[in-house]
Amino acid sequence: MRMLSFIAFFLFSLTLAAGEKELWRAVIPPYLLRDAAPVLTTLDVVSVTEEEGDTVLYIWETAQRAALLADTARSLTTRQLLLDGSPAYRTxxxxxxxxxxxxxxxxxxxxxxxxxxxxxxxxxxxxxxxxxxxxxxxxxxxxxxxxxxxxxxxxxxxxxxxxxxxxxxxxxxxxxxxxxxxxxxxxxxxxxxxxxxxxxxxxxxxxxxxxxxxxxxxxxxxxxxxxxxxxxxxxxxxxxxxxxxxxxxxxxxxxxxxxxxxxxxxxxxxxxxxxxxxxxxxxxxxxxxxxxxxxxxxxxxxxxxxxxxxxxxxxxxxxxxxxxxxxxxxxxxxxxxxxxxxxxxxxxxxxxxxxxxxxxxxxxxxxxxxxxxxxxxxxxxxxxxxxxxxxxxxxxxxxxxxxxxxxxxxxxxxxxxxxxxxxxxxxxxxxxxxxAPDTADPLPDTDTRPAPHPGSDGCLLTVI
Ligand SMILES: [Zn+2]
Structure with missing residues (x-):
């Protein structure tokens, strides 16, 4: 869900030891971009794209340095800054x-x-x-x-x-x-x-x-x-x-x-x-x-x-x-x-x-x-x-x-x-x-992935 007016972070659920780099996603609305720019130059930015006017960054950083972006932005703006939780499945x-x-x-x-x-x-x-x-x-x-x-x-x-x-x-x-x-x-x-x-x-x-x-x-x-x-x-x-x-x-x-x-x-x-x-x-x-x-x-x-x-x-x-x-x-x-x-x-x-x-x-x-x-x-x-x-x-x-x-x-x-x-x-x-055949079809003709294995519930064809 896209967050408007906030910087949102999504912590990828990689299991990493503390202090190791993790992949973060930051959504920065235009009015915060200038304030955040000096911090961004110190971070390991993987990619930058734009979504509906917002700048979307993927940064490969430790949690502490990702938080630096958040803290800096907070100090530079009076607007509320949210650290969004990981994206989650709905109950x-x-x-x-x-x-x-x-x-x-x-x-x-x-x-x-x-x-x-x-x-x-x-x-x-x-x-x-x-x-x-x-x-x-x-x-x-x-x-x-x-x-x-x-x-x-x-x-x-x-x-x-x-x-x-x-x-x-x-x-x-x-x-x-x-x-x-x-x-x-x-x-x-x-x-x-x-x-x-x-x-x-x-x-x-x-x-x-x-x-x-x-x-x-x-x-x-x-x-x-x-x-x-x-x-x-x-x-x-x-x-x-x-x-x-x-x-x-x-x-x-x-x-x-x-x-x-x-x-x-x-x-x-x-x-x-x-x-x-x-x-x-x-x-x-x-x-x-x-x-x-x-x-x-x-x-x-x-x-x-x-x-x-x-x-x-x-x-x-x-x-x-x-x-x-x-x-x-x-x-x-x-x-x-x-x-x-x-x-x-x-x-x-x-x-x-x-x-x-x-x-x-x-x-x-x-x-x-x-x-x-x-x-x-x-x-x-x-x-x-x-x-x-x-x-x-x-x-x-x-x-x-x-x-x-x-x-x-x-x-x-x-x-x-x-x-x-x-x-x-x-x-x-x-x-x-x-x-008419689609000659531009980029997909392989045959599936080389192994078949899913049978379930353990005694029903062979109830896997996926
Ligand atoms: Zn199913």
Whole structure:
């Protein structure tokens, strides 16, 4: 979260002995830059960039010398100086409060719905962003973002929430974001597994499932194996049957209502389910090796998203069919269920950072929350636009840091507010264009990273 009017420091969570150099981040607003300059010349500055008018410095220094910058600046200004804590993951209560803060920030365009209750009775909250969030507008495509199926994958909740926060922050001042909100109904469920998420904060950081008492003294069902998509029994890990868990039923009932009643949506057109880790962008099918009917379109969309993500901060994600993740079927998976239930609307499962392959990677350093969110905001907005305009050929300047298309307000856009995304020409959505190979693809064709190792819960395919 960006701090205005303060110098903020973020201590990277490197474990270093006292007195050793650490990496610090300082955000200096323009009015403090001159006062701070003499101190800066004595410090080991790694990089200097500018963010929305502020100067952002990374300095490689001991804590004492980093504090020198703070002390000097304090002595030179009457303004308050804060030493911000390390960036941190938000707790369940903080996530809920942040969701309500979005609703409060744009009350005409955001509304929170309780779409179900967890096993332990906690509300499962969905934030809807739309020009008329209390109504269901049948002419507008609905797109769903969901995080924290797996409780320990904390970054997945942050990313889901931060996309919503980005929209709220910029719906008024960025024409492109205004156009997206005007054309869609967007749903955000940052914490679909509130019981499990709370448990990872209170008791067991590596808890994955919900908190279902299984009757044999054990707890927990793997929610991303509990959907009605080639569901298979696996002890108690996949639940007593498809949609046995209230958490998965909450998402089901948001998207389709099995008894013919009215769902909150009227035909969702896209879904992204966030997980971690390993940096993959996966598309159906997950239980079958055969390509899904719209595999070509989904792959073309995924490839563009991967390029966009790479352009933001250099993180290489890899697109592939979900079945290929473990070279075997994933049963009961959310994306496959959504794809089948909606008549083949695109569903992505994005495995977020890091690319590492051991269990410590679930605890992604909070230092990487922001860049992971930024790159995925860019990809998510592209995904939404690809649905709005029914084309993969959205104008994003991937080769020149495509995030700028979304995360900054280009001067030209301010001067000419009509220059938002243009409706693609008819010929842009010809299949030949969609199938055209991207010769500039900078990513490797094959993934050389080792496959994640099986979990210890007796369920081979429940790792990430
Ligand atoms: Zn997961």
């Amino acid at each position: 369940l209560d903080e996530m809920i409060a942040a969701l309500y803060a979005v609703e409060q920030k744009i009350p005409d365009r955001a509304k929170i719905y309780t779409i179900g209750k967890s096993v332990e009775g906690r509300d499962i909250l969905a934030l809807k962003i739309s020009t008329s969030p209390a109504e269901n507008l049948p002419e507008k495509p609905e797109i769903v973002f969901v995080g924290l199926h797996h409780a320990r994958e904390w970054i997945s909740g942050e990313v889901t929430l931060r996309i919503a926060e980005f929209l709220a922050d910029h719906v008024a001042d960025m024409p492109r974001i205004g156009s997206i909100v005007a054309a869609t109904e967007l749903w955000f469920i940052p914490v679909i597994n509130p019981d499990g998420y709370l448990y990872t904060h209170t008791t067991d950081r590596m808890w994955r499932h919900n908190r279902r008492p299984n009757g044999d003294g054990s707890f927990g069902v793997d929610l991303n194996r509990n959907y009605d998509a080639a569901w298979v029994e696996n002890g108690t890990a996949h639940g007593a049957g498809p949609f046995s868990e209230p958490e998965t039923r909450a998402l089901r009932d948001l998207v389709v209502t099995p008894d013919g009643g009215t769902a909150l949506t009227d035909g969702a057109r896209g879904l992204i389910s966030y997980h971690s880790f390993s940096q993959f962008l996966l598309y159906p099918w997950s239980s079958l090796s055969a390509p899904a009917p719209t595999a070509t379109l989904m792959r073309a969309t995924a490839d563009k998203m991967v390029d966009l993500i790479l352009s933001v901060d250099g993180a290489a994600y890899i697109a592939k069919q979900a079945y290929e993740l473990y070279a075997g079927p994933i049963n009961g998976e959310c994306g496959e269920w959504f794809y089948n239930a909606t008549g083949q609307a695109t569903a992505f499962l994005i495995e977020l950072r890091p690319a590492a392959t051991d269990d410590t990677a679930f605890a992604l350093d909070p230092l990487f929350i922001e860049p992971t969110a930024q790159e995925n905001i860019a990809a998510a907005l592209y995904f939404v636009e690809s649905i709005i305009y029914d084309s993969v050929d959205i104008d994003t300047d991937v080769n020149n840091n495509g995030i700028a298309d979304y995360l900054e307000v280009p001067d030209a856009l301010l001067e000419e507010p009509d220059e938002t995304v243009e409706e693609p020409e008819e010929d842009m959505i010809e299949e030949a264009d969609i199938l």
